[in-house]
Each structure stands twice: as C-alpha cells, then as structure tokens.
Amino acid sequence: MDRKEFRDLASPTAAREALDSLSLEGGVDRVSLAEARGRVLLARLDAELDVPGFDRASLDGYALAARDTFGADEADPARLELVGEVHAGEEPDVALESGQAVEISTGAVMPEGADAMVAVERTDVDENGDVLVRTSVAPGDNVMFAGADVAAGERALGPGTRITPRDIGLLSALGIDEVPVRAPPKVGIVSTGDELVRPGNDVDSARGEIYDVNSYTIAAGVEDAGGEAVLYPHAGDDQDEMERVLREAANECDLVLSSGSTSASAVDVIYRVIEEQGELLLHGVSVKPGKPMLVGRLESSAYVGLPGYPVSAMMVFRTFVAPAIREAAGLPEPAAATVSGRLAREARSEEGRHLLLPVGLTNDGDGETLVYPVDKGSGATTSLAEADGVVEVDAETDYLEAGESVTVQLFSPDVRPPTMLGVGEDDPTLNRVLDRLENPRYLSVGSRPGLRRLREGVPDVAVVAGPLERELEATTLGEWEREWGLIAQAGNPNEIDELAALVDRDLRFVNRTTDSGLRSSLGAAIADLAEERGVERHDLVEAIDGFDLGLRAHESPARKVIAGEADAGLGLRETADRLDLGFVPVGSQSIRVLTNPDRIDKPGVRELESALETIDELRRRSSDD
C-alpha cells in the first residue's frame, strides 16, 4: 500500500507563519453607494465640498440680523418688517436691511444680510404683517454655517475603514456615489475524489458514494471570512482533469483550496502539480483533527490543501485559513467571542498534537455554563453542526479533567447556545414540539443512552420510549402514546398479519438498535409470544431473520423496506403512513419527556413544558397531513 506519510509535523505557529508568507490580497473594486456597506475602503476619501454648501436655516422661523433683536424679550418684542420668504430648495430673491426679517423654512438658504434666525415659536405676526420677535438671538443662532458639518478638504474617511451605514451617510452628504474598496480575495475551491457527488444529484450508496460536504461548507466559510468563493467543477480522481482544474483555479484566484479526496492517487497528483508548478512550504501540521494539511504556492496563487474529512477540513480552515482571508479582505479579527464554563466530561488529547475539541454549551440549573465535548468523529458532519465552539488544548496537555474550567471560542459572535438541550428517543410528534421552541438542541441518541446522559447531568431533558428499566429522580414534563408495529412494503404484498409471522415465515426483518425504546417494546412483545407458546424467548429471536440487524434511526428500517432489502421493519404507524407503506400494528408505547428536578425552572425547559401542552393539537394536525 503506497501512502504519503506525514512525518515531522509542523507546529500550529509554523503553519500560521507559512500562511502569512503568502499574499492572498485581491485587487480593487469600485462599488456604488448601494453596494458599499461592509466593504473596506482602499484609499482615503477627502471632502471635495462643504457640507452644507451654504449657510442653512436649522428651523422654521425668521432670518434676521441678530443685532436687531438685542434687548428683545416677551415683554418688549423687537418689531421687524417682513420682506419675503425662502423655502428649502430655493435661491433667496431678497436681501435684508436693518430692521427687516424674512420667513424661512428648515434647510433653506440664509438670505444676504441675515446672520441668525429665530424659531417661529418665539414670534408673532401683528395686524400689519410685521414680525414680533419675543427673544434676543446671537449671531449664528439656529444657523448651520457652510462647511460646519464637513468642510472641503477635510479628511472624511481613512483607508481601511469598514463602511457602516453611518459612513454611507457621510459619503452621501459629500455626493460621492462610488467608492474604491478592496476586492475580496478570490478563493477557488477544488474538490476531488471519485466517491463525491454534489448535492442535488443522486448518490449510489452501494458504490460507496457520498455527498460532497466540504465544497459548499468551505465556500460558506470563505464568504464568512470576507472572501469570494469560486466552486470549480468536481474533478473526480481523473489525474489529467484534476491537474487541469487546479491550474485553472490557480490562474483565476488569489488562493486555491483543495479538499475532499482521501485517495492516495489524488494526493499524488496534487503533490506533483504543486512541486512542478509551484512550491510546497509545509506538509502536515500537528493539530487534531487536521494533520494532513498542505501549504504552498501554485502559479501566482497561494495554495492550501485541506484534509478530506469534513470536521478536519473545517477546523483547519477555521484555525489557519480564515484568519488569512480576513486579513487579506481588510476585515478586523471578529470581536472576541469566548465563553467560559465547566467541562462536563473529561477530554483526552493525543501525544504531542494540539487539540481542537468541538464542544456544545448548556446551562445547568444554577445558570452555570456546562461545556460538553461533541465527538462523533472527524467523519461526522454533525460533530460541527451540533457544536457551538472549540476548546483548544495545547500539545503539552494530554488530559482535561471533568469539572475543569475551560474557555470556548464560539464559532462566531452570532452563536447562540441552545435554550434547551434534550437527548433520547427520536419521535415525529416530539419533532413538531421542538419546532415550537426558540432555539432547542435535540440529540436523538435513543432512549437508553438518553436516560444515562440525563443521570450524568449534562442535558436538561431526556425523552424515553417504552418501559423504564429503573426508577429515576426525574420530573415528567409530558407524555403521549404512539403505535408501533411492523412496517411492510406498500400494500403489504406479503400479507404479513401479526408479529408471529416473522417467526413462522421466511421474511427478512430489520430491527432497531438496543438503544431504541421500540426495540425494548419489541423484546417485551416477543417474550409475551414465547410465554403464550410455552417456548424460550431466545428460540423465537433465533427464528427471526435479521433480528440482530439493529439500525439507529427510527425511519431506517422503513427505508430498507422501500429499497427492497427487507420485507418488514420495526417502526411507527406514523412513519408507515407518511411513507405510504404497509403497517401491521403490534402495540402501543408511551413516550415520556423527563427533566432533572434542578432544571425545571430553566426558561428553555419551561418553554418546552408549555409546548408539550399542545401535543393533542399537534397530533390531530399530523393525522390531517
């Protein structure tokens, strides 16, 4: 087996330095004001005119010479001759002489001879049409002089300004309708690997095909960091095609990211192309996940090879590549988004590798933050989707104790930890309840693991189906019944009529794992059947073809039936109805939503409790679907 080995791994610091040595900067864009928000100004903008461009009335009232009002008050108003009016958007057609006033509206040009104005509220007009001014004003009162807001020649916005709506106000005032901004660095994304299929197409699981996760995920990460993502057509494992796509991307982009393939041949092509057409600066970095990272140059572009596994790819991207893109885009480091909390479970690192540990967050009953590792493996997309941030553990530390205080770097400042963390059985009614909550997180790990985790004290809630194995100090928030049985092919062509058919006939069955509450109920039903027949439970189980084939999710057996790989599967009536499959009822079981008594007052748990009161309505609705 010919494999590239990653020996002499670089330290995270060396990897950052390698990336810093590359230039990712894009060029210049000229954008209109309507598109300028959030962009980064490339050059200083100076005011080319005064704002306002004229001495401007700040109120509705009368323009006058301040000295004509000196000494005036309520008892002894100054009387001025009204000689005209000026409205906003008009050129004054009148000039004032001593003892005169002009009616003026907000925003209008102050007429010649006027050096102040008085608000209409402080005046009266007498029977002759003269203006009585009941206060004295000083020169400049209620007038905004030309250039008082921004003066011609003033430095308006500096280079590197990230344009806010307020800056757009300033640019508008200056009449500027187009600004030079940094072009976002153009980042080409090349995915390789024969097994990858772009979303929207069909995958052939028998051939080991999977959807290409990295391309769109990394593209979204690139745009989050202020880059422009360009997705190149999927190159498969065809070496010539891969080389062609890599070179095309390198010619068109400031940075090329390759990702996806774990096959040795793909890695070989990338090596060869980088070494022939560019330069390899770094090969392998001692972080976990993420070891197989490449950094180099290709043609005139920077190049980073990301690991194939989605979690590794995103972690390497986030830790090393995103900061370089942000820097090139001229964006500041995002506001510190960290949360401190208590580690809910111990975590182990590996000898000498810097650990990037995805974690989820929740609050315990006292409002203290609990931090729990999310470890479904580097190959699992849910390891990130179900996490809120990362705990970094340096290479020297190989063990974090449960209860230790840790700092979590949130994935972004926008991350909102879930209001309620639930674990346990998967159930269609439960899913509709969850839809009513603000920001819940639910991990469908099955009834048994759910109960165990509730006892361990991390989640707020466990959802359990079927009989409880042992008593638990928990409060029931809600409960409902669900009908379960055998899911058969559409129209039940095998005419399966009862559970015993699995034992007595030659039918291929698909079960659920022992974690599932459905499996517990099935076990109980088989025990009843054994007692009825006066045989051992074990004998019946042995007679069922596929009893040991336990699938994790509640719909998976039904999917096997649809695919023709089984004649019957364990499942819910709701699932059979929704997928238009046959259904043989066997029993009904209760689903209970349990919470630890010390979480009962947590707002998210209260919200769940209220939502559970609508279950009857939700179930009625679902039967109308």
Add this chain to the structure above:
Amino acid sequence: MDRKEFRDLASPTAAREALDSLSLEGGVDRVSLAEARGRVLLARLDAELDVPGFDRASLDGYALAARDTFGADEADPARLELVGEVHAGEEPDVALESGQAVEISTGAVMPEGADAMVAVERTDVDENGDVLVRTSVAPGDNVMFAGADVAAGERALGPGTRITPRDIGLLSALGIDEVPVRAPPKVGIVSTGDELVRPGNDVDSARGEIYDVNSYTIAAGVEDAGGEAVLYPHAGDDQDEMERVLREAANECDLVLSSGSTSASAVDVIYRVIEEQGELLLHGVSVKPGKPMLVGRLESSAYVGLPGYPVSAMMVFRTFVAPAIREAAGLPEPAAATVSGRLAREARSEEGRHLLLPVGLTNDGDGETLVYPVDKGSGATTSLAEADGVVEVDAETDYLEAGESVTVQLFSPDVRPPTMLGVGEDDPTLNRVLDRLENPRYLSVGSRPGLRRLREGVPDVAVVAGPLERELEATTLGEWEREWGLIAQAGNPNEIDELAALVDRDLRFVNRTTDSGLRSSLGAAIADLAEERGVERHDLVEAIDGFDLGLRAHESPARKVIAGEADAGLGLRETADRLDLGFVPVGSQSIRVLTNPDRIDKPGVRELESALETIDELRRRSSDD
C-alpha cells in the same frame, strides 16, 4: 405659517407597540446551498437518507471479522488470507469468509462478512501475501455505520435556524441543494423634498440644494437589519408624484419608509395619503432627536415616516424600525454590544423627552473608557460618523454629570473604538500620517479648540499650527513646517504680489475662522505690516474686504476663489498646488503634534509617534504627486 404640530407625543414604549402591531414579514425564498449562508430556515428539514449511506471504513487498512483477531498481539499476530481490495467510490466485489481480510481505503464500503477494520499501521504483509494483524479489534472498530452521522427521518435543522457554514455542511451531507428560507422583508424607501439631490449628480448650493443623505443611509441600515431595501425615485415636492410613488411602494413592499422632506407641503401629502388609503397609528414620539415620527398602514404595507434630519432619521430607525425588521427577518437581536465608561463632559436632556445621545469612546492613560458626547446637531452627518454608539437617557433624567458612569450601546458589535483620538488643525501632511494608523479618529476643530480640548483631558493628541498662546504641559510627538499665504485664481490674473495688496487694492478676500492656526499667523503678519507702516493693526484689518468672513476648513477659502466669489483666500501652498490655483507666499508656520504626558504610552499614541517619524518621506512623496 401653516405647520403640523406634534402634540401629545407618544412614549418610546407606545411607539414600539405601534410598530409591533404591524406585520412586516416577507414571504418564502427558495435558495441554493451556495446562497443559504446567513438565511433563516422557514421549515424543519428532516434527513431523507442515512449518512453515511453504508458502513464505511474510517481508515486505510484491512476489513475483517473481529472474532478472527481475538487474542492477537504484537508477539502473536493473527494471520488472514488477503482476498481483495475496495477503494472509495467502488462497490465491493468480494465477500469475506472466516480467516479472510480485504484491503480497504478510507471512505470505502465495508464488504459483506466484515464487521470491523484494522489500521494499516497495525499490520504487516508476509512473503505469501497474507496479512498479519498485530492487535485484536472489536466488532465495529474503525467503521462508521450507516446512519451513524445522521439517520433517515432524524430532525436535521429546525425552523428559524440561521444557517451557518456548519449547517451547510449538514445540508450537503443530506444531499439537499435548495432550502426554503424567509424572504427578507421588502422595505421601500421614499425620499421627498425639492432640495434633495441624489449623490453622483451636481448640487446647486445657491439654490439650497443638498445631497440626499437619508436614502442610502437608511437603505444600508435596512440591509444591516436583514431587510431588502428598495430605493424609489426621488419624488421632489410634487404632490401627485409623491402620492403615486408612495402608493407604488406600498403595493410592492412590506414596509414603506418615507424620509427627507421637512417641508410642510410634503408632510401634508403624506398625511392625506396615509389617512385616505391607510391608517395613522401614531404621530410624534417623545425622543430626542426624532420627535416627528409617523407610524401607520398604507394599502397592505406598514408605514413609518422618519424625521428629515439625518441624525434624527437614523436614531429613530435604529431605535424603533431596525428591531422590527430584524424580527420580521427572523434574525436574533444582535449580541449585546455595550461598553461602560465615564462621561467626559456633562450632558443635558430636555424636559420629558427620552434622549438618544451619540457618543464617542476613547481610553485615558489608565485604560479607563471615556465617553464623550458628539453633538454637531441633528443636521450634521458627522454626528453619527464620528460616534461609536448611543447613551440612552430616560425622560425622567434631565442632567448627567461629568464623571458619571454610563453604558454605551455600540452601533453594532463590530464597532471598534478608535485607537487614538486627535483634535486640532487640519493639514494635508497630517492626513497622510493618519492614513498610516490602524484606526485613528481625528476631529479637525482647529488649533485653539484643539488645545482647549487637550487641556480638558478627553483627546490623546492635539495638533496646533502657528504660535502657541500659552504654555501647556504637553509632550511634542512631532513637528513640521508649512508654507502659507494667499490663494489666488489660477494663473493669478489679478497679479496679487504680497499681503499688502489686500489692504491697498480692491480685492475680495476670504479668511479662516479664529479657531485656525492660519488665522493666527495672518494676524501676526498684519501686525508686522502695521508696525512697518506705523499705523494701527485695526486700520489695516478694516481695509481688507472680507477679513471677517472666516471659514472653518482649510480648503474652503480656495473653493470660494474657484467659484469666483473671492479674489484671494487664506491657505496653504499645498492646497494651491493641488487645486492648480495661484499662490502668493506670506510666511511659514510650524505644526506641532502634542500629547498629554499621561497618554504617551497608549499604543495608538505610540503608533502615531512612529508614523510621525516618516513625515519627511510623506512630504517628499506629496511633492511628487
């Protein structure tokens, strides 16, 4: 004068309630995965397939039956017959029997008969081609079972999820390439007022025209809040046209915002249209700035009338409208972005109105945050561009003491207070120095006010031109000379040869304000001339036409000369050269950059000090321009 009065002002709470009673929600968009980042999911997405879709090898190595390795170790490896290989993206063409192994690569389909795999690193291949397994593995080791990441039927993403790159990873894994998301609320922006001109066109200042600041600013605010902004053509003050545009916007949008006009006739049209075609819910709110706010319905759309002044418009928008748009867009309230600090100057409110006070931030020498009010008036766009956030003062409080601790709501979580706050003289060389700093703020208030503010202790730095009036305990960070004199029309057609020409000939002159260091130097030069001639300084000043016309900014006199409104203006040689105008040298003056000794170690001040060392280079460059 016929004016709408805003009596019985609503409280801020009542204004929020009026807005909450309106529905701004947009419809449904279906977007591709590439466009889904940041959008808000409208409906729950369940997994329609298992991920992975097959039992998948997690490493490069050998697929085998775990029981065949039981008891194996380094000393006594298990020997298995190698019967084939499977690569990623291939359907296995081999099934295992007891004692057999299959070479398998990461991501490949586990062949029938295998229930575990061993990493290649724990194996050898002997001379017969048999595989020696040097460890025992348990069933399931190094295999990711079908559905272990996401199982068919599982709740993948809940409604209301704001889609992150990590969620895009999950959607990709499920093969979903299009998602239903909330359409952003469509917000029509109608600006009115004869005096408003859209940026990019010319303004006629003599007619009192100004650029339309609110349209683009509010549009950017709408997009910041997650809405889609639609700018309608500027309607001027033509009543029929205004009505037509308002109705069109109401028909096409979820919310119509009008803004801009302060003219009574425009307000009248809006009233009439809202009252005839819709409903007026609220008229005037007791906040400052922002009193004249309207809330109502128009056709099937919500309607908010914003005040005309940019600062008032943005404050009302930010306080009342942006939260409603965010809510309709399904976006969460932005992460709390508040900063506490000490108020640097007292602030006064007005009887019974809730005050929204724009403030800037800086740190004093001890790193403590100073909060200073930015009050250039509601009509000034720089009141917001030069501020970092808002201090809210409720209607019951009418006075905040200097030194009081206040909480500042930053304009957004992205706001970075300036690293260095400078005040004082405007100068082209200084502007180039500022361009070299990370995030400076400079307020060109003139030399005298700059010195005063430095003494008061808010800014870090004051820049002063000309002779210092009195000694100050300040450290000089940098100093340079600049040449000043009279700026004449291009080619100096009036053949102005010296300062005395202003006194002796009939020339129209434009001066700078007494705040300016240039004005001080001019005063000194005239005093010298008076002494030379043996006359009073006052007599010379009286003989200069326009000596009292003091403009605020260093380029404004030059602009008056260009406009033909003056024959000569006070200014710098640099300005004359840049604008291709004539220049009559009178003298040179020094510019000094001063800092309070207790700020000398502030990083932004140190950065400025370093940048000032490059002045010679910057000035050389500028003369090459």
